[in-house]
Amino acid sequence: MILEDTIVALASAPGSGAIALIRVSGPDAINFTAPVFEAKNKVSLREQPSHTLQLGFIKKDQRIIDESLVSVFKGTRSYTGENTVEISCHGSPFIQQEIINLLLQQGCRAAQAGEFTLRAFLNGKMELSQAEAVADLIASDNAASHQLAMQQMRGGFASEIKSLRQELLNFASLIELELDFSEEDVEFANRDQFQALILKIQKTLSRLIDSFAVGNVLKNGIPVAIVGEPNVGKSTLLNSLLNEDRAIVSDIAGTTRDTIEDEIAIGGVGFRFIDTAGIRETQDKIEGLGIKKTFQKMEQAQIVVYLFDAQKVKNDNLSLQQVKVEVEKIKNQFPGKPLLIIANKTDVLDPQLKAEFSSALPDVLLLSAKEKEGVEQLEEKLLQFVNTGALKSNDAIVTNSRHYDALLKAQKEINNVQEGMNIGLTGDLLAIDIREALYHFGSISGEVSPDDLLGNIFANFCIGK
CATH class of the missing domain: 3.40.50.300 (P-loop containing nucleotide triphosphate hydrolases)
Incomplete structure (x- = not known):
């Protein structure tokens, strides 16, 4: 992906419908759309204020393709954090393709799967775990999976992990600082406070890891x-x-x-x-x-x-x-x-x-079963077997297997830190395990995000989102 160019894609479901939505995003989104759109009030799209809509005609030369409603989002005040134009046109597949082809001719590039949400993540509009929840929200087909996705969209457990990561990072910095003064034998990181933080992290990790058993089945x-x-x-x-x-x-x-x-x-x-x-x-x-x-x-x-x-x-x-x-x-x-x-x-x-x-x-x-007598009682019994307590109380629940794997790895490293403190390891050895734990924490929120990881995540999105 080239993230500095301007992309276009159908954002609504493919096929015939009353209305279709075509999304354009990138530095030249407005400049590429303006020449093909003639507003009824004759105001150029370039002069249209942000977060406003205009009714007009999409034209190819002098031929009218469709009467459409065009919305403009300028600068960072958009889903992707960059200039965005959304065209609401009639839902004919022919009209949809004609408009997209017209924008491609103007200089846009066809968006890849999940590229709009990837740009939103890279532009700081959402964290990586929230971006992943967008795909879960689209795929949700019952109230429980919808609630789990919405909870993750609002931050979910990632905000809790981010806070713990920051506390751990502060102590890691102090321990790293001690290494620069090893000959003076000074201690900047209070070991009792550090021990309390490690116990707090262990407790949080155990709770989140255990929640995956519930979250995974509720999601799938x-x-x-x-x-x-x-x-x-x-x-x-x-x-x-x-x-x-x-x-x-x-x-x-x-x-x-x-x-x-x-x-x-x-x-x-x-x-x-x-x-x-x-x-x-x-x-x-x-x-x-x-x-x-x-x-x-x-x-x-x-x-x-x-x-x-x-x-x-x-x-x-x-x-x-x-x-x-x-x-x-x-x-x-x-x-x-x-x-x-x-x-x-x-x-x-x-x-x-x-x-x-x-x-x-x-x-x-x-x-x-033949007369459907007792089926309702069976459904009630099945619900009694399901632990939805955490869901009802809005507790943080892990549903993503990638997050679960990262939490397990972080737990292993934190346990290594705990064992190292118990046997009196020096700060330089403790720092190794702390760095690994910080890496796994950061991979959840996206503070650590290798290109291949992002590619795997966003490849599962639908085009247009």
């Missing part, structure tokens, strides 16, 4: 594996939750031979449901592969939903004790993983048998 959707024997209603339950015929439903056991996944939002939280192959002994190689994948998905899931057929208990001599044995097997294989037990097809049970179910399995949920 909580995976829920629906498991059980064949023909107990797993696919029917998936269809009921999604309110559509997503999975094939049949009376033939073993219909589902591969996993089927789809995502919905429940209470503002994204859940990714995984319908799996029924678990049973089989000689069918294809079905056997599906069952193997079922156990893999159970391993990856945050929550496991185990279904059994309540009608079999009533009609086929399936004992509740057998169900309890299967439940214990799952609990032993996946200890600590939330498990929800569901008795399906209970719409045909009499009240006495329902009471027996609840007595034998106190945590069982009685449900009829």
Whole structure:
């Protein structure tokens, strides 16, 4: 990227629509747009005050391409921190391309993915973690992921890290200063105060690192594996939750031979449901592969939903004790993983048998996936398994794997500093680990930002943002 030139791109979604937005940014944004825009009030775009709009015509020679509304942002008072022009035109793909081609002919360059936000970061309009949150905000598809992205856009935990980094930097400077007076054996950095700061940093890092377990699943959707024997209603339950015929439903056991996944939002939280192959002994190689994948998905899931057929208990001599044995097997294989037990097809049970179910399995949920009875109660149970306390209290939550990795590395270096202080290492050796910790802190906010890091981050953005 050449960051001193002027770029142009479609900033709205591609395709037909009522209105499209074309963004131009760079030192010559106004100069390149002015010759092709004729305002109805005859005022030149160059003379238009900042943060104002004009209605007029986009022209190629004397041919009118479109009647458009053009806004001007001068100097640093813009999203990118440089001269910016935004053209609101009619949403015909032909009009969009004609205007962009016209601006390219004037001297603009086609913007690359994320280049507008990259310029905003480089011009000090936002920190790197906030720039990354822009992509998360665009990708958010439920209330929880939206709230996490907005929290990060407002600074999130990065402001906390920046403050700690500054305190650590102050002590690092004093320790480095001591090295210049090593022969005089003087101590500028108060070791007790430094020890207190290290403990404070360790506590903060541990809290933020632990929050990633919550933040990551809330951002990407909580995976829920629906498991059980064949023909107990797993696919029917998936269809009921999604309110559509997503999975094939049949009376033939073993219909589902591969996993089927789809995502919905429940209470503002994204859940990714995984319908799996029924678990049973089989000689069918294809079905056997599906069952193997079922156990893999159970391993990856945050929550496991185990279904059994309540009608079999009533009609086929399936004992509740057998169900309890299967439940214990799952609990032993996946200890600590939330498990929800569901008795399906209970719409045909009499009240006495329902009471027996609840007595034998106190945590069982009685449900009829086909009739959609008990589905709301299932959704409530799923929400109870999700730790949204930090989200509701607006605590800082880490959602970005790059930030998580940087925090882990910073924690390692801070622990090395702590150990060095405990054994009485000299200032020059402590300074090595302190510098490494400062580097990892700075990589989060962008105070340390190698070109390849920026390239990787902004390559994932959409063009026009």
